[in-house]
Amino acid sequence: MPLTDAQLAEIESHRGQTAPTRRPTVPALEAMLFEAIPVLDHGFVRVIDYMGDDAAIVQAARVSYGRGTRKVSEDAGLIRYLMRHRHSTPFEMCEIKYHVKLPIFVARQWIRHRTANVNEISARYSILDREFYLPSPEHLAAQSSINRQGRGDVLEGDEATQVMDMLRDDAMRTYDNYAWMLNEGDADPNRQGLARELARMNLTLNTYTQWYWKADLHNLLSFLSLRADPHAQYEIRAYAAAMLKSVEAWVPAAYEAFQEYRVGAVTFSAGMLDVVRRMLAGEAVEQTDSRLSKREWAELMDTIGKAQSSPG
Numbered sequence: 001m002p003l004t005d006a007q008l009a010e011i012e013s014h015r016g017q018t019a020p021t022r023r024p025t026v027p028a029l030e031a032m033l034f035e036a037i038p039v040l041d042h043g044f045v046r047v048i049d050y051m052g053d054d055a056a057i058v059q060a061a062r063v064s065y066g067r068g069t070r071k072v073s074e075d076a077g078l079i080r081y082l083m084r085h086r087h088s089t090p091f092e093m094c095e096i097k098y099h100v101k102l103p104i105f106v107a108r109q110w111i112r113h114r115t116a117n118v119n120e121i122s123a124r125y126s127i128l129d130r131e132f133y134l135p136s137p138e139h140l141a142a143q144s145s146i147n148r149q150g151r152g153d154v155l156e157g158d159e160a161t162q163v164m165d166m167l168r169d170d171a172m173r174t175y176d177n178y179a180w181m182l183n184e185g186d187a188d189p190n191r192q193g194l195a196r197e198l199a200r201m202n203l204t205l206n207t208y209t210q211w212y213w214k215a216d217l218h219n220l221l222s223f224l225s226l227r228a229d230p231h232a233q234y235e236i237r238a239y240a241a242a243m244l245k246s247v248e249a250w251v252p253a254a255y256e257a258f259q260e261y262r263v264g265a266v267t268f269s270a271g272m273l274d275v276v277r278r279m280l281a282g283e284a285v286e287q288t289d290s291r292l293s294k295r296e297w298a299e300l301m302d303t304i305g306k307a308q309s310s311p312g
């Protein structure tokens with residue numbers, strides 16, 4: 001478990017407190033509040049706070065005076081309509097705040113999503129924990145030969161052992177040097193110790209950092225559609241999967257619409273649509289007589305579940 005006993009006690013005491021409110025609350029998300037969902041070997045995601053629910057999306061869409069909700073099925077239908085037609089601003093009425101502990105290399109990908117509010121632990125002020133992400137054997141894979149941004153087969157035998165040893169030893173050595181340079185608590189009274197803001201530059205990218213991350217539902221779903229996608233790197237997908245659980249508990253109707261119209265949906269280019277129409281009309285279309293490149297053609301065949309008929 002990534003949390004210390006003191007941290008767990010703090011979370012439990014926080015969870016023990018409730019306050020009356022006129023604001024809408026969601027029992028399924030209340031049940032998850034503050035609890036750490038473990039991710040990777042030392043990371044976690046926990047929901048710290050939220051605003052709004054499915055009804056808030058409907059309320060904003062109808063610009064209502066009261067809750068603005070009708071029958072559950074009508075509200076869900078409106079949410080599906082909004083998602084289908086990319087009417088996004090009603091989804092921005094809901095907000096959620098997470099506390100995330102994640103390796104620095106995952107944080108670098110994550111921070112590219114600019115439409116969120118972030119506050120990261122300061123390694124100028126605090127000393128980072130001696131914790132590094134080390135992939136489990138099934139995630140220690142070779143470079144993909146077909147995708148420059150992907151992984152291929154899992155490493156095995158001596159190579160896997162040597163890679164794991166290097167990852168562990170390098171991280172430990174740089175951390176030991178970090179601790180030596182800091183000279184915290186005057187470990188060596190004859191040295192001044194290097195400033196924290198400088199010593200940290202020696203750490204490896206698999207060192208864990210932490211942040212509070214707050215986003216509205218529209219931007220959270222955009223983040224999740226990219227980072228829960230199979231094209232995203234496994235390590236950030238693991239965080240997206242944990243966050244999806246909280247979204248499902250929080251706004252079940254929006255979650256379902258998201259699965260239907262974003263996760264499960266595909267986009268066809270004009271050229272792809274032309275091929276599909278010609279195929280539906282009974283024509284035996286080949287890549288060479290379509291407007292599609294070989295790569296686009298392969299993607300289309302994959303999407304529609306058709307074996308490739310064109311060589312290359």
Ligand SMILES: Cc1cc2nc3c(=O)[nH]c(=O)nc-3n(C[C@H](O)[C@H](O)[C@H](O)COP(=O)(O)OP(=O)(O)OC[C@H]3O[C@@H](n4cnc5c(N)ncnc54)[C@H](O)[C@@H]3O)c2cc1C
Nearest residue numbers: 109111112113114115116149219222223226227231232233
């Ligand atoms: C599989 C994958 C591979 C990637 N590879 C790379 C890579 O190799 N190199 C790399 O640098 N990045 C890479 N990225 C990051 C990617 O380019 C985006 O930066 C990231 O996905 C965030 O997307 P976003 O800008 O839509 O999100 P947000 O920053 O959350 O923005 C959401 C939307 O708000 C608008 N917006 C926000 N800020 C601005 C602004 N300043 N100006 C104009 N419009 C704005 C845009 O419409 C944007 O789509 C990769 C992402 C993925 C998912």
